[in-house]
Amino acid sequence: MNKHFVIIGGDAAGMSAASKARRTNPDLIIDVFEKGNWASYGACGLPYYLKGDIKELRDLIAKTPEEFMQKNIHLHLKHEVTRIHPEEKYVIIKNHSGKIKVSFDSLLISTGARAGRPNIEGIDSLGVFTLHDMDSAREIQNYLKEYSPKSAVVLGGGYIGIEMLEALFSRGIEMHLVELLPHILSPFGIDISRKVEEHLKQYADLHLEQSVHSINRLDKGKLSVKLNNGTITTEMVLVAAGIIPEVSLAEEAGIQCGLTRAIATDELGRTNFPFIYAAGDCAEVKNMVTGKPDYVPLALAANRHGRSIGRTVGGQPTLLAPVAGTALLKVFQLEVARTGITDPEVARKHKFNPIKVTVDSHSRASYYPASKPIKISLLADRDSSRILGAGMVGEEGVSKRIDIISAALSGSYTVDQLESLDLAYAPPFGPAWDPVLTAARVLNQKLSFL
Amino acid sequence: MNKHFVIIGGDAAGMSAASKARRTNPDLIIDVFEKGNWASYGACGLPYYLKGDIKELRDLIAKTPEEFMQKNIHLHLKHEVTRIHPEEKYVIIKNHSGKIKVSFDSLLISTGARAGRPNIEGIDSLGVFTLHDMDSAREIQNYLKEYSPKSAVVLGGGYIGIEMLEALFSRGIEMHLVELLPHILSPFGIDISRKVEEHLKQYADLHLEQSVHSINRLDKGKLSVKLNNGTITTEMVLVAAGIIPEVSLAEEAGIQCGLTRAIATDELGRTNFPFIYAAGDCAEVKNMVTGKPDYVPLALAANRHGRSIGRTVGGQPTLLAPVAGTALLKVFQLEVARTGITDPEVARKHKFNPIKVTVDSHSRASYYPASKPIKISLLADRDSSRILGAGMVGEEGVSKRIDIISAALSGSYTVDQLESLDLAYAPPFGPAWDPVLTAARVLNQKLSFL
Numbered sequence: 055m056n057k058h059f060v061i062i063g064g065d066a067a068g069m070s071a072a073s074k075a076r077r078t079n080p081d082l083i084i085d086v087f088e089k090g091n092w093a094s095y096g097a098c099g100l101p102y103y104l105k106g107d108i109k110e111l112r113d114l115i116a117k118t119p120e121e122f123m124q125k126n127i128h129l130h131l132k133h134e135v136t137r138i139h140p141e142e143k144y145v146i147i148k149n150h151s152g153k154i155k156v157s158f159d160s161l162l163i164s165t166g167a168r169a170g171r172p173n174i175e176g177i178d179s180l181g182v183f184t185l186h187d188m189d190s191a192r193e194i195q196n197y198l199k200e201y202s203p204k205s206a207v208v209l210g211g212g213y214i215g216i217e218m219l220e221a222l223f224s225r226g227i228e229m230h231l232v233e234l235l236p237h238i239l240s241p242f243g244i245d246i247s248r249k250v251e252e253h254l255k256q257y258a259d260l261h262l263e264q265s266v267h268s269i270n271r272l273d274k275g276k277l278s279v280k281l282n283n284g285t286i287t288t289e290m291v292l293v294a295a296g297i298i299p300e301v302s303l304a305e306e307a308g309i310q311c312g313l314t315r316a317i318a319t320d321e322l323g324r325t326n327f328p329f330i331y332a333a334g335d336c337a338e339v340k341n342m343v344t345g346k347p348d349y350v351p352l353a354l355a356a357n358r359h360g361r362s363i364g365r366t367v368g369g370q371p372t373l374l375a376p377v378a379g380t381a382l383l384k385v386f387q388l389e390v391a392r393t394g395i396t397d398p399e400v401a402r403k404h405k406f407n408p409i410k411v412t413v414d415s416h417s418r419a420s421y422y423p424a425s426k427p428i429k430i431s432l433l434a435d436r437d438s439s440r441i442l443g444a445g446m447v448g449e450e451g452v453s454k455r456i457d458i459i460s461a462a463l464s465g466s467y468t469v470d471q472l473e474s475l476d477l478a479y480a481p482p483f484g485p486a487w488d489p490v491l492t493a494a495r496v497l498n499q500k501l502s503f504l
Numbered sequence: 505m506n507k508h509f510v511i512i513g514g515d516a517a518g519m520s521a522a523s524k525a526r527r528t529n530p531d532l533i534i535d536v537f538e539k540g541n542w543a544s545y546g547a548c549g550l551p552y553y554l555k556g557d558i559k560e561l562r563d564l565i566a567k568t569p570e571e572f573m574q575k576n577i578h579l580h581l582k583h584e585v586t587r588i589h590p591e592e593k594y595v596i597i598k599n600h601s602g603k604i605k606v607s608f609d610s611l612l613i614s615t616g617a618r619a620g621r622p623n624i625e626g627i628d629s630l631g632v633f634t635l636h637d638m639d640s641a642r643e644i645q646n647y648l649k650e651y652s653p654k655s656a657v658v659l660g661g662g663y664i665g666i667e668m669l670e671a672l673f674s675r676g677i678e679m680h681l682v683e684l685l686p687h688i689l690s691p692f693g694i695d696i697s698r699k700v701e702e703h704l705k706q707y708a709d710l711h712l713e714q715s716v717h718s719i720n721r722l723d724k725g726k727l728s729v730k731l732n733n734g735t736i737t738t739e740m741v742l743v744a745a746g747i748i749p750e751v752s753l754a755e756e757a758g759i760q761c762g763l764t765r766a767i768a769t770d771e772l773g774r775t776n777f778p779f780i781y782a783a784g785d786c787a788e789v790k791n792m793v794t795g796k797p798d799y800v801p802l803a804l805a806a807n808r809h810g811r812s813i814g815r816t817v818g819g820q821p822t823l824l825a826p827v828a829g830t831a832l833l834k835v836f837q838l839e840v841a842r843t844g845i846t847d848p849e850v851a852r853k854h855k856f857n858p859i860k861v862t863v864d865s866h867s868r869a870s871y872y873p874a875s876k877p878i879k880i881s882l883l884a885d886r887d888s889s890r891i892l893g894a895g896m897v898g899e900e901g902v903s904k905r906i907d908i909i910s911a912a913l914s915g916s917y918t919v920d921q922l923e924s925l926d927l928a929y930a931p932p933f934g935p936a937w938d939p940v941l942t943a944a945r946v947l948n949q950k951l952s953f954l
Contacts, residue, residue, distance in 0.1 A: 066936075096869060096870075096871060096931070096936070098869070098929070098930065098931050098936070099869060099871050099872065099931050102871075102872060102931060102932075107872065107873050108871050108872070108873075113871045114871055116870075342926060352929070353929055353936045354926065354927065354929050354936050354937070355926070357936055357937065358924075375924035375926070376924075376926075377926050378926040379926070380926045380927060380928045380929075381928065381930075382928035382929060382930040382933060383930050384930060384932045384933070389933070391928050393926070393928070419546060419548070419549060420546075420566075421546060421549050421552075421558050421563045421564055422549065422552060422557065422558070423557050423558075451903070451904060453901070453904075453928060453930070453932075453933035453934070454901060454903075454904035454905045454907070454908070454928070454933070454934075455904045455907070456928050457904070457905070457907075457908045457925070457927045457928055457938075457940075458904070458907045458908065458911050460925060460926050460927055460928065461908050461911035461912055461917075461925055462911055463926075464915075464917070464921060464924065464925055464926070465914075465915035465917065465921075467911075467914070467915065471914060471915075474808075474825035474826075474914065475907070475910055475911055475914050476792060476804065476805070476825070476826075476827050476828040476829070476830045476843070476910050476913075476914070477804065477830060477907045477910055478830045478831065478832035478841050478843070478903060478904070478906050478907055478910065479548070479802070479803055479804050479830075479832060480548065480831075480832040480833050480834060480903070481546070481548050481549050481552060482552075482834045482903075483832060483834070483839070483903035483904070484903070484904075486516075486546070486548070486803045486804050486807055487804070487807065488907070490907075
């Protein structure tokens, strides 16, 4: 009898696994059970839908269930897996007509994550939203159309919060951003965060180091958001307080989570049951710099690990690539990026002896018109001289420049090796000494003076 | 007595060496002899000066002789070294007042290159130019102002020829480009060249596989350029037929050149006389991919090797970094880039067993507005699976994307390792699978089917 590959969750990891398993092994029976109404869509595009850059939610869909069916992949929407029985190798599924039992040979848990909803009084009020999936995006869109809020508060200065701030500002809404920590975008490193804050102040009131005590719905569509210091009166609240791996189904079945609270997996993506895999925003990954398990819920890793597991299940065992945590976002006129470890404190926790420089350079040759500043923070280990990570910010030339560092992390390059890279030069695109080389050079000088 | 470091030539390599030697060793006596009127300028900016993007030639000067003097570096313009006496360790210099003999302890030959002037009848006619330095740029500028040519012919489809084509077109001049080979920009790889040719056709008449038989000055400021097929009547000719390392001074002194006809050096930049160094456009470099001597006259290597030699002469021996031949240029709306080996024939010459893919991808997520095509040619060695090089072309997102490949070449990454890089993703800047990852994936698939 043909082997049965069952996948729980039809987003990036799940559908990548299904597609790759199919290509690797034409004989597999592949079923994907997705509890929601949507599958195979680009969640990273949701802020741009709300901004108006993308007209229809369906434009975000990569492949429809019919297209998957043509490849002999059974994608079942509105089918919720309610129980995994690992020993007996079956799952229980609830759909419109009741419960079904489905056996599997291999199982992939790609249940994703849910938006964090902090325990704040009034967080369930009308006009308070989280953006996490297609349905919530539609709800927000409907509210925007119906109520035309003139002001909004974003709770959380992570990348989704900031992308939403830009989206709503672009619709003419007066914006506030509330961040619990002293700085927004803390994983990008303090120098980068400060630069972004400076830029954001043109577009929004920033409330840093502020926790929210309560949200109250007033009359006339107003909401009152009470902070440590003062109160904001607004007409909409968007909660972007991080995401939490969706692991309850796995935990109930005795599948182990790691220290990060996401599902622990081995180098092939297997859980403590070797025929049950996990990938995407519900699972841990291996950090490229520390070599240890980490939680890095980003699109590329989910896609890639899904593919690798699909290949393994299809019969060609494939190791999961480590993850550097490379991230990138647009913040109005700025490009903001990070990779690896950017915070000396985090480096010390991982037993590195960090040394950091922050360098200001330019996006074009000094004599070429319209050059823009680029700021780079570069972190290395003093003892081994190995590059640990970087943050960057600038109006142009940042988005792919971060990938030079990411490529260097993959090979554990030293500062010397980074400084020796033969990078491209032409006056319209950078100085002869690329900003990355300048940062490496300054860091090398600092290292040699120790 | 303090040691004397003499440098012949005041451009990228020479002035970088002077500056670094000074920082490394405050006691050195440093003299730079430059035969021309200019030193320490950004030669790569010259086409942009002629385009009008840069107002004054002096804007291209990085540092003046006075600024060097403040650092105790003696920069002598209009001082031509006419003879090197290696055994006796002195040079003969000709200046306005006659000849001087100057002794040295260490000597750097950074005499650069000269523009190639093919042996064509009439190449010395009025209205025929080469662009190679500040003076020639000024001559061209003066001619453009005085004669206001309505059409021009560029001979040579290398990057200087193409940058000049754009510069002159931008001044309203009708352009022709003549290339001897079947394609322009051959070091970028055939697929990239074709794409650029297609783009250039909007701006110029291309005459490929055409040699020039003669140039004749007609009356009324016209020039007649006779090709294999037909004749172009024009009002200006720009010869951009490559450059030739300026080694006559070195050869006369018994300093050895390599197979490339540039000065041969060891890993410290030393010639066959261990106290005589060579760097920049007159010297060979070590190719990062082949490990063999190569001639790669580009700005970054000249700067970098000058610095390294300055440091060595200052007392801290520093190896010269190998060069991948990474190059980048703007061609109207296109960004065009290359690194490593892009031509399977060249790879075979170096005993590789090449395999190539050319992949079309996009600069943004599929659903994000205004995405532009990106084309990548990626070359690897079948036997080792090692990446050998790449060419890229697109309207955005190419300039720094090539550096991902360049960083991979530095570590001799395999196709697998390139495919596993954790590259940045955000919808405004690329698809979740970056074009580089897609190219690596397609190449990997092709490799695994062999």
